[in-house]
Amino acid sequence: MFEARITQGAVLKKLVEALKELVTEGNFDVSSTGLQLQAMDSSHVCLVSLALREDGFEHFRCDRNMAMGIHFQNLSKILKCAGNEDTITLKAEDNADQLTLMFESSNQDRISDFDLKLMSIESEHLGIPDQEYSAEIKMPSSEYQRIVRDLTSIGDTVLISATKEGIKFSTSGDVGTANVTLRHNTTPEKPEEQTIIDLKEPVALTFALRYLNNFAKATPLAPVVKLSLTKDLPIVVEYQIGELGAVKFYLAPKIDD
Amino acid sequence: MKQKSIGAFFGGA
Secondary structure, three states: OEEEEEOOHHHHHHHHHHHOOOOOEEEEEEEOOEEEEEEEOOOOOEEEEEEEEHHHOOEEEEOOOEEEEEEHHHHHHHHOOOOOOOEEEEEEOOOOOEEEEEEEOOOOOOEEEEEEEOEOOOOOOOOOOOOOOOEEEEEEHHHHHHHHHHHHOOOOEEEEEEEOOEEEEEEEOOOOEEEEEEOOEOOOOOHHHOEEEEEOOOEEEEEEHHHHHHHHHHHHHOOEEEEEEOOOOOEEEEEEEOOOEEEEEEEOOEEOO | OEEOOOHHHHOOO
16 A cells, blocks of 8 residues: 655645646656656646655655556645645555545644545656756746746747856847846855856757746745756756655757757 | 757657
8 A cells, every 4th residue: 555644735735736737647656765756748848757755754655666647636626625734644555546635634633535536647757867967056946936937928938048157047029128147146144045056068048938937836845946957958947845855847948940 | 949849858759
């Protein structure tokens, strides 16, 4: 059987809210090491990779590897019934066709359970190579959210260029043009307010803003976001979810015809 | 500009 208990149920709620518009359905692959999800959006332009570690949960048991097919809008409907302070336990029998979600209030005076019907989803796993990136930028997740939201109101695509001067986001549209540059800045005392640019070589890539804006729905999960860029390769937008794991979004670049 | 699919980079369709 599979059983995973998380005291901070709000994390699970935020996670599903971050994914549900990008990814309609996907398999929760559970094993003794934790829970993983790899899923593409419907247009196959971006990929979500979620990895939650077994030791990030208060309790985790998985006797057999299983792929649990999840419809994210449906999971979201159920998680909306959990309180923000609730502890959430996920449970499934081996080869089950449903996932049980149990919500316990913090003072244990309210317990509810919901069964989510599981789906059978054929999904191919893409091989994401481990690699060095030309530029890695850590910045406040709220800053990333603001930049992509602001630029989405001006244009459809963004040119992201990382140089020793900083990281620049440029777009243009019917209204005009916009450029936002962030410089390396380690002045703030709190690490989550710093902008750290680790540059091996300058790089510039163009991406659809719609997707970058969608990734920002993960902002409530983490105070910091990391962007990784290499010429002619997908950007990685990564949010560390405390000690529990991470969610990474990969978006294919736009390339000259 | 042309939008590539993610599978073009990581294998698959």
